[in-house]
Amino acid sequence: MSKAEKTKQFIIEKTASLFNTKGYLSTTLSDIAQATHLTKGSIYGNFANKDELAIEVxxxxxxxxxxxxxxxFGDEFPxxxxxxxxxxxxxxxNWRSVFSNGGCPLMNAATESDDIFPGLKNQVKKSFEDWAGKISSVIIQGQKNGDLNEKANAxxxxxxxxxxxxxxxxxxKTTGDEKFLNLALERITKMIDNELNILPS
Incomplete structure (x- = not known):
């Protein structure tokens, strides 16, 4: 990494939690300067504007x-x-660490950007598409292996x-009660076990 690249990475890492917690639109240049201990001029010397930094973050x-x-989805799970x-x-x-850092970055950015920040919205769209693609690929591979219900739409x-x-x-996150996430996870588990899994005859 060059010195300029290291400085950019430093700014991104130092403001990652800030943007996700305070918001991509609400975070100000002063907030960024305070988090990084850099001058506003130094920040703008590395990023064209706040929007560019927000997208990189x-x-x-x-x-x-x-x-x-x-x-x-790695090989350690056979x-x-x-x-x-x-x-x-x-x-x-990992829900505690996700919540302590402001919640899911995809959902936060999706809720905030909408039509106001199209550059960020496009990045979020790609993230959700990639995420769905990874999950569906695992399901499709399981169907090919004969592990999962081949009639299921991955x-x-x-x-x-x-x-x-x-x-x-x-x-x-809104209510401060983890039961809602647990309910969602239990429902997903039931779908995996009862709908995707091929039960023994």
Whole structure:
């Protein structure tokens, strides 16, 4: 990394939690300067404007979540069922850290950007598409292996899993009660066990 690249990465990492907690639109240049201990001129010397920095921070935040979640689909989980259960367990085990950093970066950015910040909205759309693609790919592979119900629509299940997760996170973070996320995770588990799984005859 060059010195300029290191400085950019430093600014992104130092403001990652700030943007996700306070909001991509509400975070000010003064907030960024305070978080990084850099001058406003130095910040603008590395990013054209706040929007450019906000998009890079979103990519960083969503990337961290994606990498952590993707470990559930790794080779350490030998069967498709193991991978899907590990995906659910990731949220059971990590919801506290997700909440303490402002909640799900995808949902936060999606709620905030809408039509006001099209550049960010496009990035969020891509994140959700990638997320759904990873889940549906695991399901499709399980169907090819003969582990999962071949009649199940992988894309539909991936979308439903995401909708349940995001809704559970939203309600739990808003109310301060984890039961809503747990309800969502229990419902996903039942769908995996009773609808996707091929039960022994």
């Amino acid at each position: 979103y990519k960083y935040n969503s990337g961290l979540l994606s990498k952590s979640m993707s470990r559930s 069967t498709t069922m193991d991978k899907l259960h590990a995906f659910v367990d990731f949220y059971r085990k 894309e539909e299940y991936a979308s439903i899993f995401i909708m349940l997760l995001e809704g559970g996170i939203l309600l739990s």
